[in-house]
Amino acid sequence: MIDEGYIKFALEWIDSAPPTADEVAQLREWRRPLYAAGLIGHYAELNIGYGNISVRSRDGHFIISGTQTGHLEDPDEQHYARVTDYDIAANRVRCEGRIRASSESMTHAALYELDPNINAVVHVHSAPLWRKLLNVRPTTAASVAYGTPAMAEEFRRLYRETVFAVDGIAIMAGHDEGIIGTGHGMAEASERILGLCDDR
């Protein structure tokens, strides 16, 4: 089931100034090849966007793509939100900007919590890559729903027990077509994902 696009946690949004152009520069640069490859985009039949990206910001927050921006060719800072606070156990996220943060912000938060060296998260969708890599690369349990406190615990397990901590790639069994890439920055996280396409 495609469960993209709806929010499974309490999202508090303060309509305020967007992130700066500088803060979204790496996101914009690396979104282009991801979008061109169809890894971020829009399910026309469902009318929902898929794929979302974020970077850790200097103040300890993170900047993430806004909700329902997958169809846009080159979104700018107006289409990114700053996540200023979250509580995984309480299932609550607070964000600021011109747009609400992605419905998958909680998952990004859980990934940043794994390791201070994770500075970027790229979440994409690809049916062929997902089918090929499911249970081949580190894979979350199918019973764990995406964007929930249980998923945060599942990422911790993968990070402890598999090469996810080394190569930054995880397949989401409970989230059709969903793949996660993490890295020290947007370049590394994006190249790890784009590298999966090379040996497709």
Ligand SMILES: [Zn+2]
């Ligand atoms: Zn997704």
